Amino acid sequence: EYITLASGITGSRVETFKAIVAPWEKATGNTVTLVPMPASTTDQFGQYRLWLAAGNKDIDLYQTDVIWAPQLADQFVDLADVAGELMDSHFPSIVESQTVNGKLVALPLYTDAPALYYRTDLLEKHGATVPETWEELTATAQMVQDAERAQGNADLWGFVWQGNAYEGLTCNALEWVKSFGGGQIIEPNGDISINNPKAVAAVELAASWPGTISPEGVLAYKEEEARGVWQTGNAVFMRNWPYAYGLGNGEDSAVKGKFGVTTLPTGGGHDVSAATLGGWNIAVSKYSEKQETAISLAMYLASPEAQKTRALLGSRLPTIVSLYEDAEIAAAAPIIPQWKDVFLQAVPRPSAPTKGDYNEVSSKFWSAVHNTLSGDGTAAENLELLELDLTDLKGAGW
Numbered sequence: 001e002y003i004t005l006a007s008g009i010t011g012s013r014v015e016t017f018k019a020i021v022a023p024w025e026k027a028t029g030n031t032v033t034l035v036p037m038p039a040s041t042t043d044q045f046g047q048y049r050l051w052l053a054a055g056n057k058d059i060d061l062y063q064t065d066v067i068w069a070p071q072l073a074d075q076f077v078d079l080a081d082v083a084g085e086l087m088d089s090h091f092p093s094i095v096e097s098q099t100v101n102g103k104l105v106a107l108p109l110y111t112d113a114p115a116l117y118y119r120t121d122l123l124e125k126h127g128a129t130v131p132e133t134w135e136e137l138t139a140t141a142q143m144v145q146d147a148e149r150a151q152g153n154a155d156l157w158g159f160v161w162q163g164n165a166y167e168g169l170t171c172n173a174l175e176w177v178k179s180f181g182g183g184q185i186i187e188p189n190g191d192i193s194i195n196n197p198k199a200v201a202a203v204e205l206a207a208s209w210p211g212t213i214s215p216e217g218v219l220a221y222k223e224e225e226a227r228g229v230w231q232t233g234n235a236v237f238m239r240n241w242p243y244a245y246g247l248g249n250g251e252d253s254a255v256k257g258k259f260g261v262t263t264l265p266t267g268g269g270h271d272v273s274a275a276t277l278g279g280w281n282i283a284v285s286k287y288s289e290k291q292e293t294a295i296s297l298a299m300y301l302a303s304p305e306a307q308k309t310r311a312l313l314g315s316r317l318p319t320i321v322s323l324y325e326d327a328e329i330a331a332a333a334p335i336i337p338q339w340k341d342v343f344l345q346a347v348p349r350p351s352a353p354t355k356g357d358y359n360e361v362s363s364k365f366w367s368a369v370h371n372t373l374s375g376d377g378t379a380a381e382n383l384e385l386l387e388l389d390l391t392d393l394k395g396a397g398w
């Protein structure tokens with residue numbers, strides 16, 4: 001049979017996908033076609049929602065973001081019975097994130113938690129250390145950028161990240177706010193916490209970056225634009241997910257062997273840093289006419305074999321506990337064992353408490369932050385308006 005799978009294509013996704021599915025295709029005689037989607041998770045979500053609402057039979061499987069389960073649960077096949085035993089080998093919290101009212105909506109493929117990437121050569125050259133706070137990062141990025149530019153390195157920027165008005169900015173800004181001690185936008189019990197002085201201070205500091213330590217264009221950057229600047233050697237620091245680790249150490253990378261990774265900084269005198277929990281899963285469309293084969297493929301993609309290939313070729317964090325002890329993975333992508341505790345402590349976005357309204361909540365949050373970063377209102381004004389908007393939304397029931 002011919003099976004179709006829709007997925008965003010970030011980094012080396014197309015090539016690694018072919019390598020991952022090859023053993024399943026050989027064993028079953030089926031053929032998988034990757035339907036390439038835009039890199040932005042927000043754009044994917046919009047398209048998938050339309051397709052699913054129209055009962056699209058052309059797509060058998062969807063690669064789904066960790067935050068989508070409550071919003072798309074009704075459109076996918078329940079995988080609880082078929083995947084029961086396989087799920088025992090995965091981290092329970094990740095399986096839980098894909099379970100909605102007892103229905104296993106999608107099987108985990110990889111988890112995600114961002115890192116602060118830093119240039120070891122540039123920090124050493126300028127006598128700087130790896131920053132532990134956002135305030136230190138701001139100062140070090142500016143110092144190295146100024147010194148390098150004075151020596152003719154005109155294209156160098158201090159810090160690249162994801163400032164486009166999309167889900168990625170929600171992830172970045174949640175990290176600033178949480179690491180300043182300003183809560184997580186909406187708390188697990190549903191309380192709206194975003195309008196507070198620590199959150200305001202966090203967003204104000206970030207608003208000082210575009211045009212100083214970050215290019216103005218950062219306001220349009222997603223993951224790949226940030227990686228593009230970083231991997232050509234033009235940034236001192238980058239906030240990005242672990243997939244950028246393997247690519248940064250690739251043969252064609254200008255920063256191969258010249259960078260390290262650490263946890264994101266803290267800020268505002270707070271001493272606990274925050275990484276947003278990301279990750280991707282595989283779901284079978286209830287409109288697929290090839291569900292049996294699609295389920296077989298989903299099971300294979302979530303298996304130890306496929307997760308290992310994904311880790312080796314794409315430096316993606318497995319969701320299977322035992323793979324964190326795998327020597328081959330540790331040698332090929334040391335960030336993986338190093339990142340186990342980071343993702344286990346990562347902060348979830350408020351998709352569980354806001355259920356079907358999460359996308360709207362997130363879009364209101366990233367818009368308030370994007371406005372502030374663009375100089376359209378202060379953080380205090382925009383977070384106050386955001387609180388009013390979220391309160392209205394909550395009043396209508398989420």
Ligand SMILES: OC[C@H]1O[C@H](O[C@H]2O[C@H](CO)[C@@H](O)[C@H](O)[C@H]2O)[C@H](O)[C@@H](O)[C@@H]1O
Nearest residue numbers: 008010039041112167168241243278279
């Ligand atoms: O790790 C690489 C992945 O980066 C993106 O996903 C991550 O960022 C999203 C926000 O932009 C977030 O919602 C998701 O949970 C994270 O895993 C990208 O969308 C993926 O295609 C990519 O593989």
